[in-house]
Amino acid sequence: MKRRAKVLIAIVCTLMLAPAVAFLIYDALVFWPHRDHMRTVLENADPLDRSPPSKVCAYIRAQHDGALPSAVVARQLHSRWLPRRGMLDWHVRSFLWERLVSLHLSQDEVLGLYASLAYNGEGQGLNSLSQRLFTKPLDALSDEEAAMVVAYTWAPDLYAQHPERLRARTDILLSRARRTQLNAL
Structure with missing residues (x-):
């Protein structure tokens, strides 16, 4: 009986430790x-993308319904450096990289990478999008303009053709950000 218990405990411990060890490896x-x-991506990024203004950060969080956009950053990073092999492989990597991005990068780094790597319809970066849409840098935008810049990255090609949809998405971000501010009080 003792032998069976020891074997059962060994099996349970192995099953519990194997995923953790695989994750660490x-x-x-x-x-x-x-x-x-x-770090190189962040260092080479536009200074306003590397460290986005607080209202832009609030709208980035609102874009992802209050969560830090580490899943988006993780997908952008692993797609950039790792070859795509198949759908299951991509989903597993996305899951792992999201956890690892959250584990190893600060909130400021995640937001900086998000702002730097965000596709804006013609390239990357929120500051270049701000310059293109409003001929102003990110830190000079009004609340509505900042929300519109962040909203635009949700579907740049669609919003370029349908400004009314961009307006609707901007309104969603503005209301989410207001709701978040009210909840914080």
Whole structure:
């Protein structure tokens, strides 16, 4: 009886520890070597994208319904550096990279990468989109303009053709940000 209990405990421990060990190995062998690349992306980014103004950060959070956009950043990063092999592989990597981005990067770094890597219809970066839409830098935008810049990245090609849809998306972000501010009080 004692032998069976020991075997059962060993099996349960192995089943519980194996995913954790696999996660740590993946972190060390796949994610960690790209940390320098992530820092390089941030260092080479436009200063206003690297450290977006607080109202832009609020609208980025509102874009993702209050959550930090680490899933979007993780997808952009792993798509940039790892070859795509199949749908299941992509989903597993997305899951792992989202956890690792949240684990290894600060909120400021995640927001900086989001603002730097955001597709804006003609390139990347929120500040270049701000310059294109309003001929102003990110830190000079009104609340509505900042919300519109962030909203535009949700579907740039669609919003370029349908400004009324961009307006609707902007209104959604403005209301979410207001609701978040009221909840904080």
